[in-house]
Amino acid sequence: MRLKKLTAIFTAVAMCFSTFVTANATETTYSEEALARAAIPIESNDIENWPDGPVCYAESAILMEASTGTILYEKNSHEQLYPASITKIMTGLLAVENASLDETITFSHNSVFGIPSGSSIVGGIDEGDQYSMEFCLYGLMLLSGNETAIAIAEHVAGTTQAFADMMNQKAADLGCLNTHFVNPHGLHDPNHYTSAYDMALIAQAALQNPDMKKVMCTATYDFPPTSKGEIRYDNRNHHKMMEGGTYEYDGCIGGKTGYTSDAGQTLVTVAERDGMTLICVVLKEDKPCHWTDTATLLDYGFQNFQKLNISEHEKDFSIDNANFFQTESNIFGNTNPLIEVNKSGSIIIPKNAAFEEATPTLNFDKANESANIVATLDYSFHNHFVGYTTIDLVKSDEKAFQFSANSSSMEDGDSVAIDTENNTVTVEKKQDTNNKVFLFLLIGIIVLVLLAMITILILKKFNFFSGFNKNYMGEKLKPEKKSSRSKRKKYPSKYRNLKF
Numbered sequence: 018m019r020l021k022k023l024t025a026i027f028t029a030v031a032m033c034f035s036t037f038v039t040a041n042a043t044e045t046t047y048s049e050e051a052l053a054r055a056a057i058p059i060e061s062n063d064i065e066n067w068p069d070g071p072v073c074y075a076e077s078a079i080l081m082e083a084s085t086g087t088i089l090y091e092k093n094s095h096e097q098l099y100p101a102s103i104t105k106i107m108t109g110l111l112a113v114e115n116a117s118l119d120e121t122i123t124f125s126h127n128s129v130f131g132i133p134s135g136s137s138i139v140g141g142i143d144e145g146d147q148y149s150m151e152f153c154l155y156g157l158m159l160l161s162g163n164e165t166a167i168a169i170a171e172h173v174a175g176t177t178q179a180f181a182d183m184m185n186q187k188a189a190d191l192g193c194l195n196t197h198f199v200n201p202h203g204l205h206d207p208n209h210y211t212s213a214y215d216m217a218l219i220a221q222a223a224l225q226n227p228d229m230k231k232v233m234c235t236a237t238y239d240f241p242p243t244s245k246g247e248i249r250y251d252n253r254n255h256h257k258m259m260e261g262g263t264y265e266y267d268g269c270i271g272g273k274t275g276y277t278s279d280a281g282q283t284l285v286t287v288a289e290r291d292g293m294t295l296i297c298v299v300l301k302e303d304k305p306c307h308w309t310d311t312a313t314l315l316d317y318g319f320q321n322f323q324k325l326n327i328s329e330h331e332k333d334f335s336i337d338n339a340n341f342f343q344t345e346s347n348i349f350g351n352t353n354p355l356i357e358v359n360k361s362g363s364i365i366i367p368k369n370a371a372f373e374e375a376t377p378t379l380n381f382d383k384a385n386e387s388a389n390i391v392a393t394l395d396y397s398f399h400n401h402f403v404g405y406t407t408i409d410l411v412k413s414d415e416k417a418f419q420f421s422a423n424s425s426s427m428e429d430g431d432s433v434a435i436d437t438e439n440n441t442v443t444v445e446k447k448q449d450t451n452n453k454v455f456l457f458l459l460i461g462i463i464v465l466v467l468l469a470m471i472t473i474l475i476l477k478k479f480n481f482f483s484g485f486n487k488n489y490m491g492e493k494l495k496p497e498k499k500s501s502r503s504k505r506k507k508y509p510s511k512y513r514n515l516k517f
Contacts, residue, residue: 047074051303061091065399066374068321068367073310076281076301077213080314082324083221083287083294085404087365089318094214097195098300101275101283102161104203104211106233107184107219108169109158113228115173115183118151127177128167136204138162141243148241155238158273159254166202177201191218205279213298220272220285220296234271234287236260257308258286264308266315282307290319293365327362327394327406330372355411356391362406364396375403383407 047055051074059070070080070090077098080090088094124146129137139162142148153169156162170180177200184198193215199206211219223229236259240249255274258266268288275283282302288295295318297311364375375396383393389410396404 047306048303051306054301057093059090059092060094061088064401066367066370067399067401068317071313071317073299073314074302074306075299075310078299078310078314079213079217079297080318081217081221081296081298082318082322082365082404083224083296085324085363085365086221087403088214088401089295089322089365090314091214094217094298095195095212096300097210097212099205099209099277099280099283100203100211100216100300101205101277101280102203103216103273103275103283103285103298104198104201104209105157105161105166106216106223106273106285107187107198108166108180108201109154109232110219110223110226110229111180111183111187112150112154112157112169112173113226113232116150118149118154118228120150120172121147122150122153122168122172123147124164124168125171128164128171131167132163132202132204137164139165139240139249141245141247141249143244146244152241154232155235156240158232159235159238160251161255161274163202163204166200170201188215188219191215191222193218203275203277203280205277213300216285216298216300217296220287220298224287224294224296230271233273256284256286258288258311264305264312266312268315268319276304284308284311286311286315288315288319291324293319293322293324295319321367322365323368324363324365325372326360327364327396327404328358328360331358331377331394333377356408357411358394359407359409362394362404364398364404366398366403370398374398379408380405 054076055072055074062069077093077096079094081088124142126144129144139156139160153165156165170177174180181198188196195212196215199209237253240252242248256272257263258269268290270287272286282304283300284307286297297314299307375398377394377396380393380395391408393405393407
């Protein structure tokens with residue numbers, strides 16, 4: 018009996034101690050380095066009337082809305098840091114852009130043995146093994162396979178160096194200014210670096226590719242057995258904020274993890290809610306703060322910002338507004354417009370702000386004739402870019418114009434002019450000035466001749482000219498006789514042949 022009591026007391030004490038430890042385990046202990054990183058200024062907090070962003074213990078972080086490119090949160094986002102395995106987002110993007118998913122990849126000696134021991138990740142692959150590009154991509158993005166990264170690079174470009182050149186060119190095309198890649202997997206190299214902002218651009222481009230988005234946003238994948246028949250039990254995406262993960266986050270659809278001792282924890286996360294797609298990037302972070310800080314930043318974005326469709330709210334730049342679609346001639350009787358505001362464009366602004374607080378600016382830098390884009394309307398909120406839409410030429414099977422009876426018709430060569438100062442659009446008619454002037458003169462001369470002939474006929478009919486043959490007495494004048502007097506003889510001048 019006494020033993021049972023002692024056992025019960027001991028159990029109770031143990032449970033209390035366990036609860037105390039568990040409760041305190043949830044409290045994160047921050048290193049001195051993390052506290053120093055938390056003190057780095059948050060640039061986005063300097064935007065007027067912008068919601069203040071939360072403290073973040075990463076050295077660099079950014080929160081971007083994918084469809085507009087609007088930066089909601091920015092902290093040291095352009096610093097060059099080591100990316101580790103989030104590099105593989107660029108590797109996967111180039112793979113789907115330059116190869117099909119059903120292509121067969123043969124693993125070379127370099128792909129299997131050219132990486133440090135224990136860093137193969139996918140595992141079970143031998144030299145000469147053949148797998149599909151699809152298998153390699155899922156191994157790359159879900160399991161962070163380094164051997165699959167090399168195999169993909171060699172398959173696409175021939176060598177990892179040639180593939181690195183492709184990576185750097187793609188980064189430059191996307192507008193990355195602080196990125197330089199030397200390998201396809203992200204294992205440490207002092208010359209292999211990027212920035213949080215650049216990684217957000219790369220992730221944004223990856224989401225725009227359907228194949229890449231599908232792979233990057235897959236939670237689990239049924240990997241086939243190894244060539245030796247061994248079952249691969251690791252089939253879950255290593256990103257723990259996805260559905261079923263330890264740090265599951267409502268709306269998280271995908272992303273990529275990364276870690277080396279030099280880079281620290283790196284993480285790219287994509288989440289969707291309320292029509293917004295947010296990309297969060299944190300670099301040089303401690304575990305598990307890269308998960309918790311990312312969740313905090315995503316909460317900040319979804320709770321403080323709203324997405325507004327431009328075509329549904331814009332009034333000053335509406336095609337139906339006379340101030341915008343103003344012409345000097347009345348050629349637009351009952352017509353459809355030549356141009357229109359793209360209905361898919363949006364802006365991201367604070368929830369307590371009105372659409373009218375965003376300032377639009379016409380920008381011709383992104384005009385694209387092949388895409389029928391005349392210009393873009395770029396919006397800023399207190400000088401901070403918040404989104405855009407395009408102004409497009411109307412594409413329709415029907416004629417753009419249905420003219421009224423008293424209006425002129427549109428001719429080939431007519432153009433649309435947009436006045437950026439007055440926010441007006443004018444249709445300029447192509448005219449041959451010289452031909453028109455000549456035609457008007459010819460018609461005028463003909464009309465004048467006809468009027469003169471008609472006038473003369475009328476005057477003759479009423480004997481208007483008969484009075485000119487009578488004298489002042491009314492007597493008819495006789496014709497004057499010619500004189501018989503001889504004309505004076507002319508003599509040549511004696512000075513005619515003299516030269517002076």
